[in-house]
Amino acid sequence: MTESDALRASGxxxxxxxxxxxxxxxxxxxxxxxxxxxARKHAITxxxxxxxxxxxRYADEGAMMPDDGIETLRGFDAILLGAVGWPGVPDxxxxxxxxxxxxxxxxxxxxxxxxxxxxxxxxxxxTAHDVDFVVVRENVEGEYSEIGGRLNRGxxxxxxxxxxxxxxxGVGRIAxxxxxxxxxxxxxxxSATKSNGIVHTLPFWDEVVAERASHYPDVRLDSEHIDxxxxxxxxxxxxxxxxxxxxxxxxxxxxxxxxxxxxIGIAPSANLDPSKxxxxxxxxxxxxxxxxxxxxxxxxxxxxxxAALMLEHLGYAAAAGEVMAAVESxxxxxxxxxxxxxxRASTAVxxxxxxxxxx
Ligand code: NAI
Ligand code: MG
Numbered sequence: 159m160t161e162s163d164a165l166r167a168s169g170x171x172x173x174x175x176x177x178x179x180x181x182x183x184x185x186x187x188x189x190x191x192x193x194x195x196x197a198r199k200h201a202i203t204x205x206x207x208x209x210x211x212x213x214x215r216y217a218d219e220g221a222m223m224p225d226d227g228i229e230t231l232r233g234f235d236a237i238l239l240g241a242v243g244w245p246g247v248p249d250x251x252x253x254x255x256x257x258x259x260x261x262x263x264x265x266x267x268x269x270x271x272x273x274x275x276x277x278x279x280x281x282x283x284x285t286a287h288d289v290d291f292v293v294v295r296e297n298v299e300g301e302y303s304e305i306g307g308r309l310n311r312g313x314x315x316x317x318x319x320x321x322x323x324x325x326x327x328g329v330g331r332i333a334x335x336x337x338x339x340x341x342x343x344x345x346x347x348x349s350a351t352k353s354n355g356i357v358h359t360l361p362f363w364d365e366v367v368a369e370r371a372s373h374y375p376d377v378r379l380d381s382e383h384i385d386x387x388x389x390x391x392x393x394x395x396x397x398x399x400x401x402x403x404x405x406x407x408x409x410x411x412x413x414x415x416x417x418x419x420x421x422i423g424i425a426p427s428a429n430l431d432p433s434k435x436x437x438x439x440x441x442x443x444x445x446x447x448x449x450x451x452x453x454x455x456x457x458x459x460x461x462x463x464x465a466a467l468m469l470e471h472l473g474y475a476a477a478a479g480e481v482m483a484a485v486e487s488x489x490x491x492x493x494x495x496x497x498x499x500x501x502r503a504s505t506a507v508x509x510x511x512x513x514x515x516x517x
Contacts, residue, residue: 170203171472174234174437176256179212180446181456182240188458188509189238189465192481195516196469200477207234213244213252213446222255228263231437236468239441240461245448261297264436266429267328268335269295270467271412271443275395278490279420279499283392286418291398292339293415295408296332297429299323300359302405324359324404326366333370335432336402340377343399347371349381350403350411363404384411391415416443423457423498424489426464428471440468454504457496459485462512484515 175190177183190206197204209230211223222242224230231237237260242252260266275281275289306320333349340347349367353360364381371379382390384407390397391411395418403411416425425443442460450456463485469478488494494511495501503511 169201169474170205171235172205172207172233173468174231174237175206175208176211176237176239176242177208178240178242178446179214179244179252180241180448180451181444182212182242182446184240184451184454184456184505185442185458185461186238186240188505188512189461191509192462192484192512192516193465193469195513196477196481199480199516200474202474202477211256212242213247216247216251216255217244222252227256228259231260231264234437235472237437237439238465238468239439241442241444241446243446243448260439261429264439265298265431265433266436266438267296267298267331268428268430268432269297269408269412270339270428270430271295271415272426272463272467273395273412273415273419275419276424276486276489278492278495279424281418281420283395283418285393286395286420289395289418291395291415292343292400293408293412294332294336294339294400294402295412296328296403296405297408298405299325299328300405322359324362329363329366330370331432332402333367334373335430336400337370337374337377340400341374345376346378346399347380348387348398348401349379350384350387350401350407351381352384352407353381354383360404367402387411388414391418412443421457421498422460423496424459424463426460426467428464428467430471438468438471440464440471454506455497456505457498458505458508458512459489459496480516481512484512487515488512 177186216222242256271293273291275286301322303323308318310316336347351360351364353364391414416422422444427443429439431438442464444460466478466481488511494503494508496503
């Protein structure tokens with residue numbers, strides 16, 4: 159048992175908090191208030207260490223995080239992040255200066271995004287009733303590889319090459335994660351592919367997923383081409399349980415799914431190292447929303463749901479379940495919905511309602 163396992167067994171976890179920029183700081187304050195309330199009730203000790211790593215820090219000090227940032231995070235049980243990004247700092251700087259190094263250094267090879275259409279939240283789709291599924295995205299290889307380059311810059315024959323990397327280990331473990339997750343749900347996995355057009359990597363993906371499927375005879379597997387799958391997300395979203403895709407396919411599908419669910423303000427995500435060797439990172443799907451930052455009107459539910467995923471990952475399933483029950487009843491009441499959901503509630507009103515339900 160490592161030191162952090164021993165602490166967890168005694169109901170104690172250390173959390174690195176990176177609020178980031180814009181509404182990131184507002185929604186993380188809300189998530190912390192909710193975590194404190196549920197922790198008190200369940201006698202869990204959560205110790206937080208907050209870091210100011212952000213575009214603001216980049217502007218002041220020339221880097222999103224210090225040189226030893228990854229080493230600093232390594233000792234924590236989990237990372238809770240708001241959002242990073244601010245006008246004037248190119249988005250690739252904020253992404254490659256913080257989020258991507260964390261995901262890769264800590265082998266967070268699963269990006270998990272649950273999607274639900276809650277009572278009280280209007281989906282833009284007439285068809286979206288009883289929608290409850292999870293997109294599982296491969297998070298460290300595939301199309302988002304650093305292998306490639308550019309040649310003949312500035313000449314008419316200028317070219318760019320980027321290699322997609324699919325490994326047996328990488329595809330196998332994300333497939334295993336999807337099958338294991340489906341076992342705890344409705345037992346149905348849909349694998350996103352395009353093996354008719356992409357003739358090397360995606361037939362390989364299909365083969366490895368099918369091989370792994372043979373170890374889960376209790377789980378049903380369908381493979382669907384990404385184009386048809388995108389159409390089905392819109393036409394029959396209630397059909398899905400667990401959808402697994404490569405880095406690029408999973409990225410696009412999860413944003414589409416978040417839109418189906420009604421607002422990006424409620425969508426959560428978890429970047430997981432399922433082996434628990436390294437800290438996993440939990441963050442709402444939305445960005446720093448400079449257009450509404452500082453007004454106290456951001457929807458905190460995406461951050462709160464992400465915090466619930468963190469509790470579950472840390473082994474506090476009962477506490478996570480209570481946070482989700484509080485989220486459901488808060489969304490169901492018109493007076494505790496924020497502007498993105500057609501309501502008038504402030505971030506503080508929603509937070510107070512969540513905390514009151516956890517007392
Ligand atoms: P965004 O998600 O920040 O905002 C998109 C739209 O949704 C805006 O109109 C915003 O007001 C609204 N919105 C987002 N979250 C909301 C919430 N919780 N409550 C109510 N309304 C909400 O995406 P955008 O505008 O493309 O990006 C803004 C900045 O955030 C950029 O610098 C971008 O790079 C960064 N970003 C960071 C992410 C991260 O840290 N993981 C993810 C996405 C964007
Ligand atoms: Mg995306």
